[in-house]
Amino acid sequence: MAQNERSTIFKGTSASLEGQKGSLILSAGGVSFIPDEGGRGVQIPLERIYAASIEGRILKKLCIVDSSGKRTLFSVPDLDQWKNVLEMAVHIYDALSTKAQPAAQKKPQVATPSAPPAAGTATASNPVTSPVAPPPPVTGSTRGSGIAQTVTKIIQKVPPVYNGQWPSGQDYEQSFQTLKLNLSPSIGKTDGWEAVRNPKNPSWYVHASGNYGSIYKISTGDGKFFALKCFTKKSLSINQRYSSISSYLNSLPNGPECLTHFVYYPEGIKTRKVNGVYFPMLKMEWIDGTTLNQFISAHINEPRLLKTTGNRIVEAAIALQAAGIAHGDLSGDNIIIDGRGKIRFVDYDGMFIPVFRGEKATELGHADFQHPKRNSQTYSEKLDAFSVLVIQLAMQALAVKPELWKKFNADDPDCLILRKPDYLKPSESAVVTELRKTRSRNLKKIIDLLLDYLSKDPLWDGFSLDQIII
Ligand SMILES: Nc1ncnc2c1ncn2[C@@H]1O[C@H](COP(=O)(O)OP(=O)(O)O)[C@@H](O)[C@H]1O
Ligand SMILES: [Mg+2]
Structure with a gap:
């Protein structure tokens, strides 16, 4: 019975190990690499997997670290999925085995890849039913069936990897x-x-x-x-x-x-x-309120309110940065002003938090609010500075010259008064030219800062957000 449960395959894809092509398979018994050409493969039992990570700057590989510290690097097509499912399997296994056994027995220290079973091939398109021989029983494992059985049940509840079209x-x-x-x-x-x-x-x-x-x-x-x-x-x-x-x-x-x-x-x-x-x-x-774009339209003739709302948005971004967070996509749509005038940020799809340091951003935010040089490497708690500058500039400019709203927003829900082309060619931008005519020293300070920022790195730390509260 234990043998059968261990042979249930949760995931299998084509992979390569040290240039050798084959199949990588995760079952309740652990991870097996089975070379296409036959010969010696690799078997890492679940109880010996210590961590899974993605390694390499350009050529990315799945790295499995076993309990003896040995690292095995696989090339697989779906890196993120492999890493996620392995992490999940190991967490579940660890949680269950710690419950079932005293901690001292948790991971066997003997670390030798066992010989693979007879070669079979699992393909990416048909991972579950392909005729792969089950991984061999794990030698040295005394817990075996009870935990493997529960791991099997739990992993089977993990949402299936869905590769089809996403709902509209x-x-x-x-x-x-x-x-x-x-x-x-x-x-x-x-x-x-x-x-x-x-x-x-x-x-x-x-x-x-x-x-x-x-x-x-x-x-x-x-x-x-x-x-x-x-x-x-x-x-x-x-x-x-x-x-x-x-x-x-x-x-x-x-x-x-x-x-x-x-x-x-x-x-x-x-x-x-x-x-x-x-x-x-x-x-x-549920946040009862209006998005920043709707708010500006509704209060375009209330300069004091626009001014204080701009300052409050900057303060909110400062509080985020102090907590090590960047929203990643601050825009007229993702800022809601609630019934009490409080600033609320929604849409955390592009958020940065400290544990994401070193990773790449998965989204680049709305281009009309982003530094034109922002790319996936632009990812830290400083990420919001440019968007905040763009928003504050609009709020303070509209407080002085409300007519700019009709002229430069013109009911466009995707931006305030500045757009990406204005950042790419500020010298040819009508709105920048108009803003530069201002006699307000405060506003001038923000415009100069924005123009300066355009020639710097998107994570430029040449100013702090509290300097733009006016
Ligand atoms: N918690 C919430 N309460 C009320 N309205 C919300 C909330 N979250 C989002 N919204 C509204 O829904 C819109 C779309 O949601 P959002 O999370 O920004 O989706 P997307 O990732 O597609 O931009 C937002 O612009 C905002 O107006
Ligand atoms: Mg949004």
Whole structure:
């Protein structure tokens, strides 16, 4: 029985090890590399896997470190998925084995790759049913079947790797019509949840949407509401990123007030089009308010309010930076001014937190709010400085000259008054030329800073955000 459970394959792809082509397979028994040409392969039992990471700057490889410190580097096509699923398997195994056994027995120290079973081939397209001989029983393992059995059960509950098309806003809209039938049972109690129709467009449930997701408002039946975000674009690292962000925000005793707490469900909601797959979902506080663009339009003739709101946005960004966080996509859409005038940042898809240092950014933010040289390497808690400068410049300029809104925004929900072409060629920009005519010393200071910044690195630290509060 134990042997059968150990032979259940969770993941298998083509891979290469030291130039040798073959298949990499994860089963409850551990990781096996089976060379296509036959011959000696590698078997690393689950209980001996210490860590999995992605290594290499240009040629990236999956690195598996065993309990003796030995590192084995595999080339695989789906690095992030391998790393995630291995980490998950090891965590589950460790948690269970620590419970089941005294810690001293946790990892055997003997570390020799065992000979592979007879060569078979698993392909990326058919990893589960390919005729690969099961990995051999793990020698030296005394725990064996009990834990392997539970690991098998738990890993089987891990959302399947879905490679098809991601649902559209329309697909989710259908799901919200019969919400309860489409929510994953893994969420827990959802009895009172009722989707609230959009008051501005009552035939729709969706309240707002962006490039990456749709936002729905849910009533809990007792006068309270929360927001659900469903994702319309595929992201390989979404599970790992949102789990890390959630843990980090929860670990901060006085988290920045501009952020909202959220719960991330790797398996959240299904759609009619894709049978049996639950897509991720984010549950968060419903923020009653208006986006920055709507706020400016509504208060364009209230210079004091525009001025203080600009300063508050800068203060919120300072608080984030002090907590080691950058939002990564501050824009007119992702800033909400709530009913009490408080600044709230939403949309954490591109967020930087300290544990992401050294990694690459997965998104580059809206180009009209980003330094033109920003790329995936631009990733630290300083990331927001340029966007904040662009936003503050607009707020303070509009407080002095409200007519700039009609002239340079012209109902464009994607920007305030400056756009990417203005950053690329400021000397030819009509809005920059107009802004430079100002006689306000404060405003001039911000414009000069922005022009200076354009010739610097996107993470330039030649100024601090408190200098632009005016
Ligand atoms: N918690 C929330 N409460 C109320 N409205 C929200 C909330 N989160 C997002 N929104 C609104 O929904 C819009 C789209 O959500 P967002 O997370 O920015 O999606 P995307 O990643 O596609 O840009 C936002 O611009 C904002 O107006
Ligand atoms: Mg957004």
